[in-house]
Amino acid sequence: MSAPRVGLIGAGGISGVHAAGWRALGADVVVHSEHGAHALADTFGFRTADTLTELWPQVDLVDIVTPTATHAELALAAIAAGKHVICEKPLARTSVEAAAVVGAAEAAGVRVFPAHVVRYFPEYVAARDAIRAGRIGTVAVARFRRMSAAPKADWFFDEARSGGIVLDQMIHDLDQAEWLAGPVARVFARSTAKAGDGGRVASAAVLLTHTSGAISHVYGVWGHPGLRFTSSFEIAGDAGLLRYDMARSDTVRVQLGGPADAGGYLPATDPSESPYAAELADFWAAIESGTQASVAGTDGVRAVALAEAVLASAASGVPVDLPADPADSAHSSTEGSPR
Amino acid sequence: MTTTTPLTIGILSFAHTHAASYARILSAMPDVEVLGTDPGPYDPGTVRGAGFAAEHGVTYVEDVASLLAKAPDAVVICAENTAHRELTELATVAGAHVLCEKPLATSDTDAAAMVAAADASGVILMTAYPVRFASAFTDLVARVRAGQLGEIYSILGTNNGKMPLAQRSWFTDPTRSGGGALVDHVVHVADLIDALLGEPAQEVHAVTNRILRADAGVGVETGGVVSVRYPSGVIATIDCSWSQPESAPTWGGLTLEVHGTAGSVRIDPFAAHVSGYDAGGELWAGFGADLDARMIDEFLDAVRTGRAPQPDGAVGARTLAVVTAAQRSVASGLPVPL
Incomplete structure (x- = not known):
């Protein structure tokens, strides 16, 4: 496998773990960002490009790690320049934009991979393998839970720019719900946000009815500054149950003197088996070999469509129906219709 | 040395395993005489009625009327859910306090x-929500009242x-x-939230299915999730599924996770156990x-002193309303206001 030539667009919160992943792959990386490009490049030994025009000739693919609302425009520009696209989730702010990105890539003959990194977290992979091996029988009730301190950057709370907690955080578990329990037919959601002394907080609580008849609930919190990152799931089937709670993981115990730990926005991962590095390696291998990765562009469109249904239900207060076949939503122009 | 008033307590039905x-x-209480009666019906092969009473140190009485004729100070109703009202009405007319x-x-x-x-009879009606008495929950309430969670x-x-x-089989x-x-x-969690927030549920949406234990061919939902909004804007999810597999080493559990602007608490009152393995597999010694x-201490103290205990009948009714609203939501597919 040759070393990829990568344009890393953006230098914000998630860029560090992507940069580390690319470095692990021996990639030749050029960073382009409105802010922070030089600091990131210096840390990882990368180069920088001041403009996209300057970036294109130096790279074969781009990795977009900018705020959500800019994803589609940057992806379309890269596709127009003939570059493969890896894009942080959500693939775009709207499913219409996300579908446009996937359509443009198909037309241009380049690949698109939305970075649904939870598909590369080993606990979720192990659960999927166990379900597919029939170890818990037919999935009946699935529970997904994810929380952390609320992110600090303003755009995360700007619904127009980020879609808030639902498109930024919960989209991971919406994707997992379909990955592990099959397509979703109906969504009911509640959400809330508050200004607290330590900053803004938000929560969303979603009930999903799958086409199989299974039901899921998906719970997300962006909490106070001391709330540690944790995610968990339980998948109950008619022949068994799968359970994982990051807060109960016990592989290493470290207790150091000094100030108490605060919360954080990202999970701790095994640096030797980073899921971020694993997803970038999988995407690069898929590009090189022309094969499928664990995430396809259409999965990114579907996840945004599901998140839009969550937002629509939370706003309307009634359940929202979705097209049963995930492929249907890839080119649909609706965000699900209120009943 | 303290002494307490001797009491006669009647257990009306042994239908519930509690x-x-x-x-x-x-x-086991030296100053309490325990009577019991068990109208049935009984499932085949089960020890009920006088046999059950003998095994549990209870003086068996032939039927409900005979028991109430002995003028018990209070009764504990462990009948099938649909029989609770009739037994409560009979007991209260007889002047007995009720733990249901x-x-x-x-x-x-x-x-x-x-x-x-x-x-109307001036007697106590208390609802049997034992998780209210878990130290983990009283600690949570204290933290909330002290403002630690914002x-x-x-x-x-x-x-x-x-x-x-x-x-x-009646379940x-x-x-x-x-x-x-x-x-x-649903009611246990709904009760804890009611006590914590001090406000009744405002709107309920629910989804259910019957995939778990479909082999048993039962005519009721075995999986369910309820979404609740409270007047203050709090959103809550209650998962009530019978999802603990038969192969699990313990009956199940209850968790409650509360997020506030300044802090978060999660309680798991039944988590304490010694784990291990025995010949059958995983071992759980709670x-x-x-x-x-x-x-029971709370109930008997209220009976003796005449004070109003918690959880009372009113919270039993408020939390049942969450269940009946959930049932209506499942039927209509839509959220139900309360």
Whole structure:
């Protein structure tokens, strides 16, 4: 496998773990960002490009790690320049934009991979393998839970720019719900946000009815500054149950003197088996070999469509129906219709 | 040395398996005489009636009327859910205080009638919600009252267990239970939230299915999730599924997770256990305070002193309303205002 030539667009919160992943792959990386490009490049030994025009000739693919609302425009520009696209989730702010990105890539003959990194977290992979091996029988009730301190950057709370907690955080578990329990037919959601002394907080609580008849609930919190990152799931089937709670993981115990730990926005991962590095390696291998990765562009469109249904239900207060076949939503122009 | 007033307590029906726990606790009290009666019907192969009474130190009485004729100070109702109202009305007319197994009833009408009957007779009606007495919950309440969590905005609760045993088939017979997992397991969590927030639920949406234990062919939901909004804007999810596999080493559990603007607390009151392995596989030796005993203590103290205990009949009715609203939501597919 040759070393990829990568344009890393953006230098914000998630860029560090992507940069580390690319470095692990021996990639030749050029960073382009409105802010922070030089600091990131210096840390990882990368180069920088001041403009996209300057970036294109130096790279074969781009990795977009900018705020959500800019994803589609940057992806379309890269596709127009003939570059493969890896894009942080959500693939775009709207499913219409996300579908446009996937359509443009198909037309241009380049690949698109939305970075649904939870598909590369080993606990979720192990659960999927166990379900597919029939170890818990037919999935009946699935529970997904994810929380952390609320992110600090303003755009995360700007619904127009980020879609808030639902498109930024919960989209991971919406994707997992379909990955592990099959397509979703109906969504009911509640959400809330508050200004607290330590900053803004938000929560969303979603009930999903799958086409199989299974039901899921998906719970997300962006909490106070001391709330540690944790995610968990339980998948109950008619022949068994799968359970994982990051807060109960016990592989290493470290207790150091000094100030108490605060919360954080990202999970701790095994640096030797980073899921971020694993997803970038999988995407690069898929590009090189022309094969499928664990995430396809259409999965990114579907996840945004599901998140839009969550937002629509939370706003309307009634359940929202979705097209049963995930492929249907890839080119649909609706965000699900209120009943 | 302190002395307490001798009391006569009647257990009305042994249909609910909790009757065994209550009988054991009450019969161990030196100043309490425990009577019991068990109208049935009984599942085949189960020890009920006089046999059950003998095993649990309870003096067996032939029927409910005979028991109430002995003028007990109080009764503990462990009958099938649909029989709670009739037994409560008979007991209150006889002047007996009532501790009623949850859910208080199977319809809002019945629950209101029970609260009214107790009020009319000037007796106590208490709902059997033992988790209220868990130290983990009282600690949570204290932290919330002290302002450590700031303003509460989001709650997640689970109460998952094995499907009730074949020896108590009424749990899965809707004509006697009023429903399945929704009826069995929503109320505990709804009660804790009611106590914590001090406000009743405002709107309920629910989804259910019957995939778990479909092999048992029961006519009730075995999986369920309820979404609730409270007047202050708090959003809550309650998972009531009978999703604990038969192969699990313990009955199930209850969790409650509360998020506020300044802090978060998650409690798992039944988590304490020694784990290990025995010949059958995983071993679970639970430990911790006997919550049923604390609840009985609260009830008997209220009976002796005449004070109003918690959880009372009113909260039993308010939390049942969450269940009946969930049932209506499942039927209509839409959220239900309360």
